[in-house]
Amino acid sequence: MFSRNFRARMIAVAAIWISIVLFASGLGLSIVIRRVVEAHFDHDLLDHARELADLVELDAAQRLFIARNLSDPRFSPARSGMYWQVILQNGETVRSPSLQDDLSLSLSVTPDQTREGSLPPSTALANVEGPTGPMRMVRNISEPSRLGQPVEIRIGADERLISDEMEHLNLTLMATLGLLALAMVGTAYAQVAYGLRPLQRMSRAIVDVRSGKTTRLPEDLPEEIMPLVTELNGMITANLSMVDRARVLAGSFAHALKTPLAILDEEAARLKASGQESHAQILSEQCSRMALLIDYQTARAKASTIANAGAFAVVADVLRSIINTYSRFSPGHDRRFEVEGAADVVVACDTNDLTELIGNLLDNAAKWAHDLVVVSIEDLDSSVLITVEDDGPGIPAEHRMRVFDVGTRLDDAKPGTGLGLAIARDLTSLYDGRLWIEDSRIGGAALKLALRKKGDPGSS
Structure with missing residues (x-):
């Protein structure tokens, strides 16, 4: 099919190329979007860390407590994927409700788990193993004046939350790129169909030439195919001229032979009149045969002309x-x-x-x-x-x-x-x-x- 259909080949090549480009673009966009989502998560965690730092208080017995719950409700349900932990210099610790169901759970980090990011110098980023799987964590150390001692705040979010977010974004991206691919393939098809219209018109014109409706191809076609049209018109004209000349020559040849044949036929009649009937019959039959052969070849030449026209x-x-x-x-x-x-x-x-x-x-x-x-x-x-x-x-x-x-x-x-x-x-x-x-x-x-x-x- 593709080896004989120029339009199908062009559409197939366009579809394959569009698919490859959009697939590569989709992968690249997915990577970029994930980095943006991760950076957004990191900044959200930093904002939560700052909010938490403002809520850290000491009671009359100098025990650590949090004045109220954080504004994000995801820190409350157990194992929700969002966790925080506040550690004073003296080792006293307060944890988020999402960690309270298991006192053995904690947010710990080692130096080899920290990574670079775009957060302030007093803040460190880390990829650690959290209570429910891989987790991104922000570690911030500050010294509020009201506390009189440094406080370390650790806030983390499960990687699965980012993966869930990316899943929805990837589905939207795939649907968008799929629709874009269909639109681009459709546009390519329309472009190919429109671009091949002059060739279709030329094909119909050739059919008209062969069926006798016209003797020339139209000359108002795009300049890219006009050299071909000019050559074809030249071939058609030359062919018609050549056939016309052959027809004229065949007619002239037939006319030139018929006069001597008529003379021979008269000679056969004289032979018959003189009593030489056998010779006259042979001569007459051969003259008739030659006349028919001349008519036969003339008819063929004439038919060749008319058939082409x-x-x-x-x-x-x-x-x-x-x-x-x-x-x-x-x-x-x-x-x-x-x-x-x-x-x-x-x-x-x-x-x-x-x-x-x-x-x-x-x-x-x-x-x-x-x-x-x-x-x-x-x-x-x-x-x-x-x-x-x-x-x-x-x-x-x-x-x-x-x-x-x-x-x-x-x-x-x-x-x-x-x-x-x-x-x-x-x-x-x-x-x-x-x-x-x-x-x-x-x-x-x-x-x-x-x-x-x-x-x-x-x-x-």
């Missing part, structure tokens, strides 16, 4: 003309002709060539028919199937390919030169059609001709 013909008109002509100028042939199906269809074939095609098929059928020739037309969407049947003896299967060879005649007693079906075959191939033989419904042979419909670029 995208000519068309109405099947009904051609059939009506052939049958009327055959009935009028073929005395002694009392054949009945019947037409079935959608005869008003239009095929991509020159009218003269279609006349010769169907005329040869009808002539062959009438020559072998006992009484009836049936022509049926089927519209097959992209093509038209024309079937010419007769009620004659039919054509044996072993001879159905050979009858299309130039000069082949299955019965010398029948009139003809053996060129009709050969011409029909070559004309059919020049129009990308098909011609074959099957058994007839009425007992004889059925010659089937398939041609493209007008305006359809595909083959039949």
Whole structure:
């Protein structure tokens, strides 16, 4: 799929690149956000430490107590993840309610656990093992004047609180980046689709050239593809000119040969009049054969021109003309002709060539028919199937390919030169059609001709 679809390849590359960039960006943002969240936690802990320092008091017996609870209620529930501990110089200690359920729990720190941070010099940061897991702790030492001695305040928060916060932030970040990825891929698709529109227009123009609607590609396309358009227009013009010259040369050649043939034919008539009938017959037959061969090659040259130009013909008109002509100028042939199906269809074939095609098929059928020739037309969407049947003896299967060879005649007693079906075959191939033989419904042979419909670029 991707090797043959330019749009799919571009979209796939854009989607992969966007995914990689956004994934890397998401990882980087997650790391930065975690650092911001950790710094926020550290500053919150420092604020709580300062608040706690203002609440430390000594009673009349010089025992340490806290004037009231901290403003953050998370220090109250047991093992909540937020803890504090106040230690006087004399070793007296007061702990947060979240540590009161187990007197063995305490907030301890060793020098190797401290880390650098952006807090004041009197404050130290540490990553320690807390009561319920890894914990971030702020250790602040101050000497309030009302106490008259230094006091150490330790406040910690579980790392899981940061992880829980990051989980919600990461989900939001992932959803945002996912929507952004979809939007960017959609934008890339729209950009590729819009960018390829000139190529689609060019493709349709080529179809129009082939179907005969026009002979040139449009010249108002983007400048990036105009060199290609110019070259293609040049090729089309050169091809048409070359075919026209070939047609003129073929016509001139045929005309130049027909005059000597006419002279030879007159000479054959004089020989016959002088009593040399055998020589006259040989000469006359060869002249007729040469004339037919000239017509055969001229028809091929003409068909090649018309096929490239995208000519068309109405099947009904051609059939009506052939049958009327055959009935009028073929005395002694009392054949009945019947037409079935959608005869008003239009095929991509020159009218003269279609006349010769169907005329040869009808002539062959009438020559072998006992009484009836049936022509049926089927519209097959992209093509038209024309079937010419007769009620004659039919054509044996072993001879159905050979009858299309130039000069082949299955019965010398029948009139003809053996060129009709050969011409029909070559004309059919020049129009990308098909011609074959099957058994007839009425007992004889059925010659089937398939041609493209007008305006359809595909083959039949």
